[in-house]
Amino acid sequence: xxxxxxxxxxxxxxxxxxxxxxxxxxxxxxxxxxxxxxxxxxxxxxxxxxxxxxxxxxxxxxxxxxxxxxxxxxxxxxxxxxxxxxxxxxxxxxxxxxxxxxxxxxxxxxxxxxxxxxxxxxxxxxxxxxxxxxxxxxxxxxxxxxxxxxxxxxxxxxxxxxxxxxxxxxxxxxxxxxxxxxxxxxxxxxxxxxxxxxxxxxxxxxxxxxxxxxxxxxxxxxxxxxxxxxxxxxxxxxxxxxxxxxxxxxxxxxxxxxxxxxxxxxxxxxxxxxxxxxxxxxxxxxxxxxxxxxxxxxxxxxxxxxxxxxxxxxxxxxxxxxxxxxxxxxxxxxxxxxxxxxxxxxxxxxxxxxxxxxxxxxxxxxxxxxxxxxxxxxxxxxxxxxxxxxxxxxxxxxxxxxxxxxxxxxxxxxxxxxxxxxxxxxxxxxxxxxxxxxxxxxxxxxxxxxxxxxxxxxxxxxxxxxxxxxxxxxxxxxxxxxxxxxxxxxxxxxxxxxxxxxxxxxxxxxxxxxxxxxxxxxxxxxxxxxxxxxxxxxxxxxxxxxxxxxxxxxxxxxxxxxxxxxxxxxxxxxxxxxx
Ligand code: X8Z
Ligand code: ZN
Numbered sequence: 238x239x240x241x242x243x244x245x246x247x248x249x250x251x252x253x254x255x256x257x258x259x260x261x262x263x264x265x266x267x268x269x270x271x272x273x274x275x276x277x278x279x280x281x282x283x284x285x286x287x288x289x290x291x292x293x294x295x296x297x298x299x300x301x302x303x304x305x306x307x308x309x310x311x312x313x314x315x316x317x318x319x320x321x322x323x324x325x326x327x328x329x330x331x332x333x334x335x336x337x338x339x340x341x342x343x344x345x346x347x348x349x350x351x352x353x354x355x356x357x358x359x360x361x362x363x364x365x366x367x368x369x370x371x372x373x374x375x376x377x378x379x380x381x382x383x384x385x386x387x388x389x390x391x392x393x394x395x396x397x398x399x400x401x402x403x404x405x406x407x408x409x410x411x412x413x414x415x416x417x418x419x420x421x422x423x424x425x426x427x428x429x430x431x432x433x434x435x436x437x438x439x440x441x442x443x444x445x446x447x448x449x450x451x452x453x454x455x456x457x458x459x460x461x462x463x464x465x466x467x468x469x470x471x472x473x474x475x476x477x478x479x480x481x482x483x484x485x486x487x488x489x490x491x492x493x494x495x496x497x498x499x500x501x502x503x504x505x506x507x508x509x510x511x512x513x514x515x516x517x518x519x520x521x522x523x524x525x526x527x528x529x530x531x532x533x534x535x536x537x538x539x540x541x542x543x544x545x546x547x548x549x550x551x552x553x554x555x556x557x558x559x560x561x562x563x564x565x566x567x568x569x570x571x572x573x574x575x576x577x578x579x580x581x582x583x584x585x586x587x588x589x590x591x592x593x594x595x596x597x598x599x600x601x602x603x604x605x606x607x608x609x610x611x612x613x614x615x616x617x618x619x620x621x622x623x624x625x626x627x628x629x630x631x632x633x634x635x636x637x638x639x640x641x642x643x644x645x646x647x648x649x650x651x652x653x654x655x656x657x658x659x660x661x662x663x664x665x666x667x668x669x670x671x672x673x674x675x676x677x678x679x680x681x682x683x684x685x686x687x688x689x690x691x692x693x694x695x696x697x698x699x700x701x702x703x704x705x706x707x708x709x710x711x712x713x714x715x716x717x718x719x720x721x722x723x724x725x726x727x728x729x730x731x732x733x734x735x736x737x738x739x740x741x742x743x744x745x746x747x748x749x750x751x752x753x754x755x756x757x758x759x760x761x762x763x764x765x766x767x768x769x770x771x772x773x774x775x776x777x778x779x780x781x782x783x784x785x786x787x788x789x790x791x792x793x794x795x796x797x798x799x800x801x802x803x804x805x806x807x808x809x810x811x812x813x814x815x816x
Pocket of ligand 1: 485556557558583586725
């Protein structure tokens with residue numbers, strides 16, 4: 238072929254993948270350094286690298302249009318589609334726009350990570366982790382409200398940057414053929430973007446009754462703790478009393494929610510602390526679970542290069558994440574680990590990302606991703622479902638108490654306070670952003686629309702008026718850092734489908750919530766087969782590979798929680814549901 242002549246599609250893709258791989262590695266390195274050492278310089282360097290990657294991707298996606306009408310092998314057509322949708326941020330091609338846009342996102346992420354909040358009675362302003370600890374452990378509504386309000390007020394400063402980011406990112410998405418950035422995000426699911434939105438609504442309608450049952454139960458117990466004047470019998474729950482900054486997990490309320498006669502908590506935190514477990518040892522427990530499935534150990538570089546604890550001497554992004562720096566084996570996690578059951582779970586979540594990344598490392602670059610982003614989020618959570626009392630006993634992390642029938646309800650309730658409480662939150666973040674990107678929610682209604690969605694889906698309301706000068710959505714990491722969120726909603730459903738599929742693989746016939754795949758290489762083989770597919774096939778095929786069903790369905794989740802549902806319905810008899 239003469240120089241300058243258009244290449245065949247396959248040759249074009251090979252060259253494109255090689256160029257994008259190089260630029261992606263450079264971006265990952267720069268972003269890692271920025272996230273673990275936030276300064277103006279590292280922010281500028283990371284933004285520059287990211288802008289270069291975006292610029293090249295947009296140029297290649299436009300060039301690929303040339304092949305879209307050609308009769309292409311399905312494999313080739315798939316990789317061209319993935320090229321167009323591979324990024325979650327696209328800049329317009331005009332000079333300097335790329336650097337401005339990536340600079341905005343990195344600056345918002347840095348502002349979020351470095352925010353400090355003055356609190357009455359404390360000498361030093363508090364960071365997010367400290368505020369979260371207050372919300373989790375205090376039962377003094379004034380203390381809780383101060384932590385909640387302090388953090389939400391701090392997000393105000395993000396608003397001007399966010400407005401400009403929406404404008405630029407939408408224009409970028411339009412250049413590669415989408416109506417706005419939200420449509421690009423919804424185009425990553427092997428179905429038309431409109432069908433994806435309906436799919437999430439269908440799943441929500443499957444699980445909503447269970448959420449409402451949990452909500453009603455929690456409301457009555459909260460009213461008993463805080464009084465009817467703070468928690469009305471038919472009202473939404475006050476956002477600052479749920480033990481979590483975003484009310485996305487209610488697990489810290491467990492001590493006031495436990496079934497009558499049940500001890501305060503299935504307390505893995507206490508066991509970890511009693512054993513003086515270190516953050517690194519917590520990660521080793523996580524790795525051991527994966528190797529018990531026949532998966533490989535983590536590379537030595539993982540242990541050398543990961544960040545497990547908040548460094549004392551510099552600013553970092555503490556929000557947990559998993560990294561795949563070279564898209565082959567330079568895997569890392571970045572966390573500020575606390576010795577708690579919650580972080581034990583998050584470690585498994587992050588390692589799930591790393592094991593997925595490692596499994597698909599052999600594929601062509603554009604296939605090196607999850608079957609969809611919900612799959613990526615669901616792997617480690619699936620493993621966490623196997624962290625049963627039986628498993629903890631096996632690895633010596635049990636406090637040795639025997640599960641009584643009411644303890645079983647207690648444990649299901651504990652799990653539901655993480656998983657079921659999360660569902661509407663997982664859905665509404667992108668319900669809000671999709672409408673922000675498509676203009677249905679204009680800037681002058683950002684906050685009102687945010688709280689309408691919080692009320693409609695979660696049944697949550699702020700205890701103090703929140704005007705349009707506030708930017709409460711920006712108080713959530715993924716909004717500040719441009720990370721799509723529907724993935725976590727999908728993951729909450731998918732993890733139960735995976736869990737049931739793998740439980741069947743090991744011949745489990747007991748209740749789903751008692752199954753653990755620990756030490757079962759046959760389950761690992763089944764999971765591994767799906768992980769190795771990466772993004773090479775439409776996700777229904779990957780789903781089928783692990784659980785035999787090609788369709789997203791909340792049936793497994795409802796089966797898992799069936800005993801709790803029956804118990805909640807009994808407890809709620811005669812009490813009002815909804816808000
Ligand atoms: O952001 C995360 C992970 C990193 S991918 C720690 N999660 C969501 C959140 O924290 O809001 C996991 C659960 C939901
Ligand atoms: Zn994740």
